[in-house]
Each structure stands twice: as C-alpha cells, then as structure tokens.
C-alpha cells in the first residue's frame with residue numbers, strides 16, 4: 001500500500017451498528033482500523049453504550065434512522081468511504097410480517113445501494129447469511145461445503161427469501177458507477193449461526209434451562225451438524241474485507257462464507273459447550289421425543305400463532321421452519337476468504353468459547 005493511502009483518513013458507516021453483530025463490528029473497527037477518522041453508527045435503536053465510544057480519538061457519530069427511509073440512508077451515507085450494511089430484520093419466529101421483513105431487508109438494502117451510487121461511496125460490504133443457500137425447503141444436507149458447492153437453494157420462508165434477494169441486489173450493483181464516475185465495489189459475507197457475547201437465542205436457551213431445573217432436553221440427533229461462527233471473527237472478517245476491497249478488485253461481486261475454528265456439532269451440543277460450564281446439562285444421548293411429535297408440536301405452534309395473532313404475539317422458538325433448520329445438516333469448510341483477502345480467524349476456538357462462557361455467566365449474575 002502506498003504511504004499516501006495508508007495515511008488517508010477514512011469515514012465508515014455501519015448500519016445496524018447497535019445490533020448483536022453490529023456492535024462487534026463497531027468495536028472491531030475502532031480497535032483494528034488505523035485509517036479510521038470517523039465512524040457513523042446508523043440504527044433504528046441506538047444503544048446507551050455508544051456514549052463510552054465518544055471519548056476516543058475517532059469521531060463517533062450515532063445516527064438514529066431507518067433503512068427503509070431512503071432520505072435518511074442517503075444523509076447518513078453522504079461522505080462515507082465505506083458502508084458495512086449489517087442492519088436487518090432477523091426474524092424466523094413470526095414476530096414481524098413477511099412484508100415488513102421484505103421492506104427492511106430488501107428495500108432497505110436497495111436504499112443503501114442507491115445512497116452509495118448517488119453520494120459517491122465506493123465500497124459496500126453486505127452481511128448476508130448462510131440461509132441464502134440453505135437449508136432448503138427439501139431438507140437437503142449441506143455437509144462442509146464451500147462457496148462453489150452445488151446446492152439447490154430453494155426457500156419459502158420470508159427471512160431467507162429476503163436475504164437472498166438482498167444479496168443478489170448487492171452483487172448485481174458491483175461495478176455500477178457511483179457519483180464521480182468510479183465503480184462501486186460490493187461483496188457479501190455469509191455467516192452461519194453466529195454465537196458469542198450478546199447472542200439473544202443463547203440467552204433464551206440459558207434461561208429456559210434454568211426454568212427447567214438446570215436441564216435441557218435433547219430434541220435433535222447429535223449427528224446433525226450445524227455451522228456456527230464466533231461473532232468476533234465475523235466482525236473481523238467484515239473489517240478485513242472492507243479494508244482489502246479498497247486495495248484489490250478481486251473481492252468485487254464475490255460472496256464469502258464466514259468461518260473459523262469452531263467445531264462441527266449439532267446445534268444443541270454446540271450450545272452446551274457454553275451452557276454446561278454455566279451449570280446446565282443436556283438430558284438424553286438421543287432425542288427424547290420422536291421426530292413426528294416435534295413436527296406436530298411445531299405445526300401446533302404455527303397454528304396457535306395464527307389463531308392468537310389478533311390478541312397477542314405468540315412466537316415460540318419451535319416452529320416448522322426452525323425445526324427444519326435445526327434438523328438439517330448445514331456446515332461450511334472453505335478457505336476462500338483466506339485466499340482472497342488473507343483472512344485468518346482473530347479468535348481461537350478456546351478464546352471464543354471462554355469469552356462466550358464468561359458472557360453467559362454475566363447474564364446469570366445480572367439477572368439474579
């Protein structure tokens with residue numbers, strides 16, 4: 001890199017910067033992007049922790065805004081060199097309507113792209129998802145596959161449909177001329193199931209285990225592998241790809257799975273890596289309920305959700321979609337990010353595990 005480029009002062013915008021992943025991206029940028037001079041954090045809901053960031057050498061600008069509002073997005077993007085677009089509605093439980101999910105995830109992403117084009121921002125990193133690929137509606141396993149592994153990506157659920165559409169928009173926008181005439185460079189990162197400090201579903205499982213007297217009951221066979229990746233490594237991958245796409249054209253229009261050294265395990269066995277040291281145990285070496293009964297309960301939950309909708313929001317963890325995802329092998333094994341932009345996980349598995357356990361233990365003490 002030329003010295004002039006290294007000295008260049010950059011403005012980054014992180015949409016969804018107050019979410020689970022977004023907060024880690026924000027903190028990672030502040031720690032690991034030496035060329036950063038201003039960090040804009042755009043989110044529907046701003047967190048109180050932002051105040052502590054405002055005392056450092058980098059100018060931190062918190063922007064309360066909605067990605068579905070094109071003018072709010074354009075105002076936030078104007079003058080930024082790089083946009084990391086993590087904002088999204090992550091809902092597989094039926095809390096939001098399919099229309100709202102589409103509006104936030106697809107229209108919101110279109111607004112970000114148009115804002116880059118109109119205001120002259122040249123670099124865009126999009127947080128996609130493994131769900132853009134699968135598991136598909138047929139429940140086909142994806143066993144330690146990579147970005148080029150053939151797989152029939154067919155979805156019906158609004159969340160994966162929206163992520164797939166948004167990812168396509170981002171990739172198709174690569175090469176569009178932005179204001180000033182330079183080409184837009186875009187890429188998409190596809191995390192598998194993210195875990196780590198701030199993971200709401202882990203917190204929910206932990207509390208459920210406490211309510212059940214320190215036990216969780218196995219529902220899914222241990223042989224079903226589910227891909228997981230530590231949030232700090234996902235954040236690091238975002239920071240690195242954003243930095244490196246400014247140097248090389250190779251990443252433009254590319255997709256990358258997010259990966260690290262987290263072990264291949266079933267969803268429940270993986271969670272127990274953190275919950276066991278916090279005093280919970282997983283009962284059963286095999287699922288305690290037959291699969292047909294789980295299918296029935298999931299369908300019953302879906303029916304109850306629909307019936308109760310006029311009165312209250314009933315959104316349990318188990319529904320036909322979450323059951324299918326949890327019960328279908330989907331794991332990745334790839335080194336594409338290493339080959340294209342030199343990514344190596346920043347956190348070892350042991351470190352990721354220790355950090356997550358400490359966080360769960362903190363959840364425990366803060367809720368006592």
Ligand SMILES: NC(=O)c1ccc[n+]([C@@H]2O[C@H](COP(=O)([O-])OP(=O)(O)OC[C@H]3O[C@@H](n4cnc5c(N)ncnc54)[C@H](O)[C@@H]3O)[C@@H](O)[C@H]2O)c1
Nearest residue numbers: 016018019020021043044066067086087088129191193194
């Ligand atoms: N959590 C996972 O396991 C996982 C896995 C793969 C991909 N992803 C993707 O990563 C991204 C972040 O997910 P997360 O788990 O941190 O979710 P999250 O819900 O914790 O964070 C999303 C953030 O986006 C913000 N947001 C939502 N709607 C918005 C809007 N209309 N305008 C502005 N901001 C809005 C939310 O306030 C929130 O802070 C999402 O795009 C998601 O699809 C998550």
Ligand SMILES: CC(C)CCC[C@@H](C)[C@H]1CC[C@H]2[C@@H]3[C@H](O)C=C4C[C@@H](O)CC[C@]4(C)[C@H]3CC[C@]12C
Nearest residue numbers: 090092129131192193219267317322323325326
């Ligand atoms: C059958 C029950 C006992 C267990 C239910 C677990 C279920 C809630 C979990 C299992 C797998 C989880 C998803 C997976 O880790 C990956 C993603 C991708 C990401 O883009 C959004 C979150 C999501 C869908 C996880 C949601 C929770 C799931 C379905």
